[in-house]
Amino acid sequence: MDYSKYSQLLVEVDDRIATVTMNRPDKLNVANAALHTELSTIFVDLQRDRNVDVVVVTGAGRAFSAGGDIDWMQDAIDDLESFDQTRDEAKRIIFSLLDLEKPIIAKVNGHAVGLGATLALFCDVIFASEKAKIGDPHVSVGFVAGDGGAIIWPQLIGYARAKEYLFTGDLIGAQQAADIGLINYAVPPESLDQRVAEFAGRLRNGATKAIRFTKIATNIALKQAVYAAMDTSIAYETITNASADHAEAVAAFREKRTPKFQGR
Template sequence: MVKTFQTINLEITDRLATLTLNRPKAMNAMDAQMMSELADCFESLLSNREVQVLVIKGEGRAFSAGGDIKMMLQSGGEVADFTSLMNEIARLVLAFYQLPMITVAGIHGAAAGLGLSLALANDIVIAEESSKVAMNFIGIGLVPDGGGHFFMKERLGVPKAKQVIWQGKVMSGQEAYELGLIDQVVPEGNVDSAISQFVQKLLSSPISAMIETKQIYHGQKLQELKDTLKLEESAQLRMRQTEDHLEGIQAFVEKRKPEFKGR
């Protein structure tokens, strides 16, 4: 079965679902429509007891370049628009975190910002050596959203997560693997075959027991994730009103190095 949205594709074959981010011309940057469709898709899968593995990947040259900068410019700081976007982000993240299936992300090209938050939310993250992995909100004077603080902490612990978020540097897939941010690194062009092998291994395992373990852990952490999403929303609203954010966006558009002043 193939369910087609406008910005994502969902294909279900027996116990395997494959979700493809499908805005290749924009490097799968997430606009309001993609956020809403992802949330709808994940919520529809919450009650699906047939699918046991969900794979997420990106069409074209990248997994996802993050939130759509053009969308940020168009919203112009309107609080109503911002709140609506953050609600959709929270909806998709919370539904995804509670999915009763094993989730696997396959990264090639860029996985940045909100795109990286989504990738790190997966149970298993497999990336090509040459991938560009970045929690780079700091570059435009913002904090991570999409549960980025939560998922970074889960994988790295608080001290290292803070440092990676503050630096906002672009890492290769190999560097992200060595840091412990992702679970497996493969040569360029091999992520699809690596995922296929991994999925076959999962589907020939006692996967129902694996899903139970996931739900025990995630059930204990769900309230913390909800709290983190609320804190990210309030922090992001404050940061969007700073001079540094406006300078970061302007510098991005003008393709120059930003001059931040801590205001």
């Protein structure tokens, strides 16, 4: 498989383990239009790659992914129809993550926020640096958490806790996230690479067909939940893309001030 077509993702395959790195370190790996498009195709390519048995997803530099690029959000406000492509890609990202039969390990090297959190939480096993924080602050920018967050958080930590964090947008430290079952492990940052490599190697050396089929079986109920809710979730996010509160939040972010929401 030729991964050279990817410019925002660095894809390396070594000993049947593919490492996918979001590669915008100077921007904390926030998703712009190009990265979002590439995320909607990479997991399909990895499924087709017969030289890959295990996938690791991580970010370059200090962050896993700090969410969405604010300039890209402004573009979607200025040209509402452009969000149609974003909406379609958002569904493909989640569906392709679930359809990838090979185990996916999230190596959360730094903050995972918004879409970054969604990507991490839809992976099969999640290791995070103790210094990382995880959260879905869509509401902080006047957005519905429609790209998957509203679905995956309740699956992992229950509805009461999920709604608290989705309603407030508060970030959670990695150790607390592990304690409540949002992620698997919070580890010292200097140990993160080794812990992930050891676990990836264990899966690579395991009965890979049995592991794949176990993932398929385990994901059946999750897929049912996602397919039942994803269209509605992303439709509500599309509505808020055109809202006055979202426009105000984006403007406030760019002007480095506190947004004044009016519920419109």
